[in-house]
Amino acid sequence: MNRRANEAGSTVVYMARHPLRKKFVRDWRLLLMFLPVLIYYLVFCYLPMVGIVMGFEDFRMGSGFAGLFTSKWVGLQWFKQFFSSVFAWRLIRNTFLLSFYSLIFGFPIPIIFAIAITQLRAKRFGKVAQVITYLPYFISTVVVVGMMTNFLSPSSGIINQMIVRMGGKAVNFMSDPHWFRRLYVISGSWQTFGFNSIIFVAAIMGIDPELYEAMNVDGASRWQKIIHLVLPMISETIILLLIMTLGNLLNVGFEKVYLMYSPAVYETGDVISTYVYRQGIENHSYGYASAVGLFYSAVGFVFVVTSNWLSRRMTGSSLW
Amino acid sequence: MMLKAARGAKPDSFRTESAGDKVLDIIIWALVLFAVIITLYPFLYVVSVSISDGAAVARGDVLLLPKGFSLDAFGMVTKYKQLWTSYGNTFIYTVFGTIANVIFTCLGAYPLSKKHFFLRRPLNFFVVFTMYFSGGLIPTYMVVTGLGLYNSRFAMILPVLVSTYNMMICRSAMSRVPSDLFENASLDGASDFYMMLHIAVPLIKPTLAVLTLYYAVARYNDFFNAMLYLGDAALQPLQMFLRRVLILSSSEILQQAGTTGAAAAAQNTLKIRYVCIVLAAIPIFTITPFVQKYLIAGTMLGAVKG
Known part of the structure; x- marks a missing residue:
C-alpha cells in the first residue's frame, strides 16, 4: 500500500518534470487504440462542421467537397433570403409547436403509467404490461407511420370504416393539416410511453418500503401515498428528464415527419429539417440549405447548452 | 413491533381497504389495462387482417379476430424477390453494422475511461461536443458522397459507426471497474489492448449486451441513411422496401x-x-422479450453522473 502510494507520488513528480513527450511514450497505446474512433469523428462529424462554410457560398456540387475552396463567397445572402421568405416563420413555428405539443402531451404519460403500474395490486400483470408496452419503442418509424397511414386511409382504413358505419363521413386524416400535429404527437406517445416509463418505474421501486409502512401507520390512503410519497420521491428524476427533454426540444424527428407529410400538410407539417432536405438534396440548393441547417444547429446548440447548465445547477448531474 | 401491529390491524389487501382506495385501485387497473389494449390492438389487428379472407377484409369485417383464413397474401409477398433482397441487405447491415459499432465503441470508451490518460479530457470534449453541435444534413451528405459512399454498402455502416451517447455509457461502465485489476495486470506486463479485451470487456458484459441490442435495433430500423445514400434497389434495406409498399404503393x-x-x-x-x-x-418481437432483463437495466445507464 505504502509502496504504491510512493510510486504514484514519484510518477506525479516525474510527469511534472518531463512533459508531453514522456506522456506520449507512456500512453501511446491508448492513443493508438483511440485513433480509429478519432478518425471517425474527424471525418463524419468535424469535416461536416468545416462544410458549414457552404452556407456562406454559392456552392456548386460539380466540384465535390473541394468546391468549398473554389465556390463564390456570398456572405449572409442565404440567411437574408431565408428570413425574408414566407417559409421562415412557418418552419420555425411548426418545428417548435410539434416539439412543444409532444412534450406537453408526451411527458406526463410515462409518469402516470409508471405510478399506475407500480401501484397495481396484480404484480404479475404489471410486469407483463410493462414488457408489452415498451415493445412499440423498437418498431421502426417506417412501420409505425405505415400502420398509421393504413389505419387512417379514407377508403380501406379501419378508423374510417368505423366512422362511416356509425353514420359519419370519412376523413382524409393524413392529408388534413388540422390533423398532422395530433397524429404526430399521439403516435409518438403511443410508441414511447412504455419505454419512457421504465426509468420512473425504477425510481419508484427504489423507494424505501419502510416509508410506505410509515404512511400505513398514519392511516394514509393510497391516493395520499401517491401524492405525498411517490411523487416527491421521483421529483428529481422528473426534473432531470424534463430538462434533458427541453434540451432536445427542437430535435424533431426528421424521419417521422418526412414519412408522414405530403405537400397537402406543409402548412402544419413542414419543419426546418425537412425543408433543408428538400432544398438541399432534392433541389440542389446546397448553399441555401446549409445556411438554413446552420441556423437550426445553432439554435439547437443554445438549447442543449442551456439545459445542461440548468441540469447541473438544479440536480448536480448532467449527461456528461 | 409497532409496525407489525399496525400491519396486522390493516392488512394490505383489496378486500379490506377503504372505499376510496378501492375506487383508486379500480382506476389504476383500468388505466393499465387500457395501456395494454391500445398497445396490442394495432398489432393484433394487423396480424388478423394478414391471415383473413380477402373478401372479408375488403368488406371491413375484420375488427380484432381473423375472419376466414387465407395465406394467399403471404404467398404473394414471399414470392416477391425484392422482399428477400432487402431482407438480406438488412441482415448484412445489422450484423456487420452492429459488430463494427460495438468494436469501435469499446475502442473509444476504454482510453476515455483511464483517469491517467493524458489526453482524456481534451478527447472527451472532442467527442461530447458532437452531441451539442453538428454540421447538419447537407455538409454531412457532401462528405459521405464525397468519399464515394453513394450506392455503397458502407454508407449504412461508416457514417453511424459510433453513437456518442452509447460510448459515454460504455466509458462510465469501464471506469467503474476497480483499478487494482488493471494495475495488477499491468505489473504482469499486460498491454492496454489485452486489458481491455480480457478485463474491461468481460466485466461490463451486461452493459455491452444492452448497447449491442440498441445498436442492432438502430441498424435494423435504419431508414435515414438508406434514403440518403442508397439509390440502387439491389442495396436497399427492408425499411426502404417497407416505405414503398406501406406508404407509397403496393402495386409492384x-x-x-x-x-x-x-x-x-x-x-x-x-x-x-x-x-x-x-x-x-x-x-423485433421475437428478440426483445428475451432481452428485457438487460433492457430495463439499460435505460438506467442513461443517467450518467459526471
Missing part, C-alpha cells in the same frame, strides 16, 4: 402476382401491406 407486388382488376387489387392491397408489417416485426 400486385402486378408481379398477376392480380388484375380493381376489386381484386382492393382486396389484396391491405392484406399485402399488413403481411409486410408482420414480416418486418417478427425479428
